[in-house]
Amino acid sequence: MALLELKNISKIYGELKALDNVSLHVDKGEWVAIMGPSGSGKSTMMNIIGCMDKPTKGEVLLDGEDISKLPGKRLTDIRRDKIGLIFQQFHMVTYLTAVENVMVSQYYHSMPDEQEALEALGRVGLRERAKHLPSQLSGGEQQRVCVARALINHPELILADEPTGNLDEANENIVLDLFRQLHREGTTLIVVTHDPEVAEAAQRTIVLEHGRVAREVVNENFVE
Amino acid sequence: MTKRRMFLRMVTASLLRRRSRMLIALLSIGIGATILAGMVTIYYDVPRQMRAQMRSYGANMLLMPAEGETLDSERLSAALQKLPADALVGASPYRYVRLDMTSRQQSFTTAGTDFAEIQKTSPYFSVEGRYPEAPREILVGREIAETIGVKEGSDMELTWQPTARESDGNPSDDRKPGARLAGSAKGFGDAMVYVTATLDNEAKIAELTIDASTQTPEYGGRTAEDALFLKQFIGKALPLEMGDDVDALSGATVTSTAVVEALNTARADAAVQPKTTRYMVTGILVTGGEEEGYVFMSTEDLQALTGEDALDVAELSISADEEQLNAYAEALTGDGVQARLVKRVTKSETAVLGKLQALVFLVTVVVLILTMICVSTTMMAVVSERRREIGLRKALGASDNSIRGEFLGEGMFLGLLGGALGAVLGFVFAQVVSVNVFHASIMFRPLLLPVTVLVSMLIAAASCLMPIKRAVAIDPAIVLKGE
Numbered sequence A: 001m002a003l004l005e006l007k008n009i010s011k012i013y014g015e016l017k018a019l020d021n022v023s024l025h026v027d028k029g030e031w032v033a034i035m036g037p038s039g040s041g042k043s044t045m046m047n048i049i050g051c052m053d054k055p056t057k058g059e060v061l062l063d064g065e066d067i068s069k070l071p072g073k074r075l076t077d078i079r080r081d082k083i084g085l086i087f088q089q090f091h092m093v094t095y096l097t098a099v100e101n102v103m104v105s106q107y108y109h110s111m112p113d114e115q116e117a118l119e120a121l122g123r124v125g126l127r128e129r130a131k132h133l134p135s136q137l138s139g140g141e142q143q144r145v146c147v148a149r150a151l152i153n154h155p156e157l158i159l160a161d162e163p164t165g166n167l168d169e170a171n172e173n174i175v176l177d178l179f180r181q182l183h184r185e186g187t188t189l190i191v192v193t194h195d196p197e198v199a200e201a202a203q204r205t206i207v208l209e210h211g212r213v214a215r216e217v218v219n220e221n222f223v224e
Numbered sequence B: 001m002t003k004r005r006m007f008l009r010m011v012t013a014s015l016l017r018r019r020s021r022m023l024i025a026l027l028s029i030g031i032g033a034t035i036l037a038g039m040v041t042i043y044y045d046v047p048r049q050m051r052a053q054m055r056s057y058g059a060n061m062l063l064m065p066a067e068g069e070t071l072d073s074e075r076l077s078a079a080l081q082k083l084p085a086d087a088l089v090g091a092s093p094y095r096y097v098r099l100d101m102t103s104r105q106q107s108f109t110t111a112g113t114d115f116a117e118i119q120k121t122s123p124y125f126s127v128e129g130r131y132p133e134a135p136r137e138i139l140v141g142r143e144i145a146e147t148i149g150v151k152e153g154s155d156m157e158l159t160w161q162p163t164a165r166e167s168d169g170n171p172s173d174d175r176k177p178g179a180r181l182a183g184s185a186k187g188f189g190d191a192m193v194y195v196t197a198t199l200d201n202e203a204k205i206a207e208l209t210i211d212a213s214t215q216t217p218e219y220g221g222r223t224a225e226d227a228l229f230l231k232q233f234i235g236k237a238l239p240l241e242m243g244d245d246v247d248a249l250s251g252a253t254v255t256s257t258a259v260v261e262a263l264n265t266a267r268a269d270a271a272v273q274p275k276t277t278r279y280m281v282t283g284i285l286v287t288g289g290e291e292e293g294y295v296f297m298s299t300e301d302l303q304a305l306t307g308e309d310a311l312d313v314a315e316l317s318i319s320a321d322e323e324q325l326n327a328y329a330e331a332l333t334g335d336g337v338q339a340r341l342v343k344r345v346t347k348s349e350t351a352v353l354g355k356l357q358a359l360v361f362l363v364t365v366v367v368l369i370l371t372m373i374c375v376s377t378t379m380m381a382v383v384s385e386r387r388r389e390i391g392l393r394k395a396l397g398a399s400d401n402s403i404r405g406e407f408l409g410e411g412m413f414l415g416l417l418g419g420a421l422g423a424v425l426g427f428v429f430a431q432v433v434s435v436n437v438f439h440a441s442i443m444f445r446p447l448l449l450p451v452t453v454l455v456s457m458l459i460a461a462a463s464c465l466m467p468i469k470r471a472v473a474i475d476p477a478i479v480l481k482g483e
């Protein structure tokens, strides 16, 4: 059953077609990687799927609901309720501790629960660093806090834009293992990456070029 | 954990862990609140302070005998009892009489008063020398001092000449056989001529003494010695007609007429005998006003001289606003006295205070606007500094109202801290201003603390409106861009 369906969407900035008539179908529980050269429209697509931007043309169906024409307020609600975001620059609120950063996500979603937030940090192996400020954490640790923050509200869909772009091998593996766990739990994952290793961890890879879907590769070696 | 606790945790963390920037906002609110609290304190305290100062411009109320009544020291002190002690700055009694300086053939308006009170009601009086302290010490107005050439330390002999007018009844009642009559009348140069006469068994003049020492010795002065002139009066009944009963002494018509007038108005009363006392001048009074033409002595000295306890008016200096003064005047009127405001003084006092308050108000408003601009600018900088964080919060699902609430919360928290700080510092500020400018300390108003805090919070909130607008407009998509 389709969780997400892009139907012929385009995003046009003046002359530039950042996305050009793209269609995509992602099933519930699927793990999809998106690759492509710089400027090919990956982030533009993620913004549209993540309810932070609207396509110039086309339809975006999330859980069967067309979100491409909803007002900003409704988009915020959907983003909050259904989507977990992970970014390349592991954005954190600089003056809040690791656990507080996770709780911010709970705060906007429903109710802050420190215990639950600590458990989520435990899941990414950072239970001991819960009271540390971002400046006291390494980049890899910060990204793991962001993963904990993304999964705390049990979103149906996790969108990650180059989650391992700034990480070393060890941290990359930790994050990939977390993704595998989430996948096993039934969470749908869409991961933008430049790294073929990260792409190979997914079930399927979409390659974008000049705002179009150039090809689609199914990962034969995918281990459930 | 509740949402509210998380909200407070985020707001306080933002303020406490991002100290440097917030300190600037806090400082500007704090300074604004300080000036606000200080100015409000001064605004309400200025009238109290200034009113006391303004009392140096002289009395603002007059107490007079009511129609057909007389005022004396007893009635005055009874009336003053009706005023609250802390409102009454001073009350100067005045009794005005004409006293003669026989040696100079002059007479002066002399005021009997209380020198201690005068210094309170008319602090602008200046004395070359000193105020009288002992009995029989007097002040002389500059104008008089210049005309007759008296100086600090000079002696002055003054004579009280009771006039017939002031006694009860008619002079003819006193013209009984064997009576001793005394009288006076204005002679040459308005100087007094005194007569005493003894009547015989038929109530005709048996003996006559004339005191014309104030008159020119070669002319009017001779009336006292000229035997022929004096002889004309003996054996005649009063009243006398000039030219009919007696002839004027040649070259002394005015004095002769005064002698006849003095005899015709002469009275038998023993108390109406002229009385002379020697006084010491302790100072020359300089006021720039009509007081310079007066002689001032203590009420007691004047009573000793005239033998009567009577007052013409009392000047009161009261520390109160116009409305209150009117109320006091109403309360004082009655029991034989009436009170009335010195409008000129009260009006200008009210006007000056009004202007001062308007000035303080204006300064306060300007300071508040400046504070708002300063806080607003700081918050604006805070918003651009936190663009990414705001974008992140939005990406995490923060609604526009959440963003508004968080910034407003931070602003109000700053207002709370700055306001509390300002209320305390403001009181210190007002105290310093008051002590240096008004030479008086200020009352602490407990209400000032919550009011300052509240106003500071409102101002902080108002200052956040523009920055909040900008924060709400931030696009969550920026977090996905590698800025």
Ligand SMILES: Nc1ncnc2c1ncn2[C@@H]1O[C@H](COP(=O)(O)OP(=O)(O)OP(=O)(O)O)[C@@H](O)[C@H]1O
Binding pocket: A013, A016, A017, A018, A036, A037, A038, A039, A040, A041, A042, A043, A044, A045
């Ligand atoms: N707001 C915008 N206004 C104009 N052009 C834009 C805007 N956002 C993106 N673009 C353009 O759209 C194109 C696609 O951008 P996008 O960020 O999706 O690329 P990307 O595939 O994510 O690249 P990278 O791998 O470098 O992150 C780029 O050429 C970019 O310059």
Ligand SMILES: [Mg+2]
Binding pocket: A042, A043, A044
């Ligand atoms: Mg990108």
